[in-house]
Amino acid sequence: MKKISLIVFFAISLFTATSCKNDVSKTEETTAEQKIETQRIISLNGAITEVVAALGHEKEIVGVDVTSTYPETVKSTAKDLGHVRSISVETVMELKPTLILATDKDLNPTLIENLKASGITVKVFSQDISVDGTKKLIAEVANTLNNNNYEKLQNDIDNDLAQVKPIEKTPKVLFIYARGANMLMVSGTNTPVDKVITLAGGQNAVSEFEDYKPLTPEALLQGNPDVILMFDSGLGSVGGPNGIFKIPGVDKTNAGKNKKIIAMDGGLLAGFGPRLGEAAVQLNTLLRENAK
Structure with missing residues (x-):
């Protein structure tokens, strides 16, 4: 009888210890979850x-x-x-x-x-x-x-x-930042877009200055891009491709003559976040398609 009592005692002790351990574990998990929830x-x-x-x-x-x-x-x-x-x-x-x-x-x-x-x-x-x-x-x-x-x-x-593929003839790319037809800027060197153009296998059509400057017919003719690159939102703000072709000087460039315009999401193209490689691959693909 005493032996049976000892077995029961040990069984109860083991159950209680296991339950307490599980309760502590659950409490720790709950605390961890609460910490995540309270982070703002x-x-x-x-x-x-x-x-x-x-x-x-x-x-x-x-x-x-x-x-x-x-x-x-x-x-x-x-x-x-x-x-x-x-x-x-x-x-x-x-x-x-x-x-x-x-x-x-x-x-x-x-x-x-x-x-x-x-x-x-x-x-x-x-x-x-x-x-x-x-x-x-x-x-x-x-x-x-x-x-x-x-x-x-x-x-x-x-x-x-590593998925960026070589382009037989390096295309000259002109990036135009637009906020309506009256707000047009072109990217020089050392801008995020300039860096992505290079990563994608292209060449910035403008190398005479850094950062951004207002777009002029002279700059278009001097750069003579093979492709015009824009943000989706920027292209939409000027009325689409037809709006770009109405800009003085565009029709004199290779891009204008061949109707070569590429539009990409602004956050992807210029964000330099985790999708940087994705941006380079997408632009590289579009440049290769436009080179055909």
């Missing part, structure tokens, strides 16, 4: 938003800037705060963020200082417009989120770039 992120850069989402933290994003267009679902779940130059402290504070991520490009220093003074954690990254710079940004954002699963994003860029 504001991303003030399109590339950063893409990185955060690609790392699995999209649901934690509560506010974004105007350049954050991908993934498309983020616009329906996070508040669009507009352009970083015009964002106010009050608008940001209304969202009760716990973490603000941004780059030093176009950022209002006063806004950042005021946000830091409020006690919110603010991380400002320096975004180098290059392949290595993009990989570095991915790693820095991931480390800020205590997420170590970022190497795949970096490797995906290399794997995509």
Whole structure:
């Protein structure tokens, strides 16, 4: 009888210990989930938003800037705060963020200082417009989120770039930034689009200056591009391809004569985020098709 009692005692003890262990495990899981739920992120850069989402933290994003267009679902779940130059402290504070991520490009220093003074954690990254710079940004954002699963994003860029195919005759590409027919700028060197054109196997038709300058008939004739490249939104703002062909000087270029216009998503083409390799492959494919 005493032996049976001991067996029952040990069985009950084992069951109780196992139950307690499971309860502790469940409590730890619940706590971890609560930490994720209470993280409220504001991303003030399109590339950063893409990185955060690609790392699995999209649901934690509560506010974004105007350049954050991908993934498309983020616009329906996070508040669009507009352009970083015009964002106010009050608008940001209304969202009760716990973490603000941004780059030093176009950022209002006063806004950042005021946000830091409020006690919110603010991380400002320096975004180098290059392949290595993009990989570095991915790693820095991931480390800020205590997420170590970022190497795949970096490797995906290399794997995509390896798919870029040679173009027999390097095409001269002119990128036109448009916001309506009265706001037309051309890209010189050292712009994000200029770098992607090179990665895709093309050559910028403009090499005389850096950054952007207003489009002129003289610049068109001097560059004489084989292809005109634009954002989808920019092409739409001038009325489509027919609107481009009406711009003085376009009809005198090889691109105008051969009706060669390429339009791509702006965030993809110029974002320099995790989809950088994808952007280069897409442009490379379109350039090769236009070369036929």
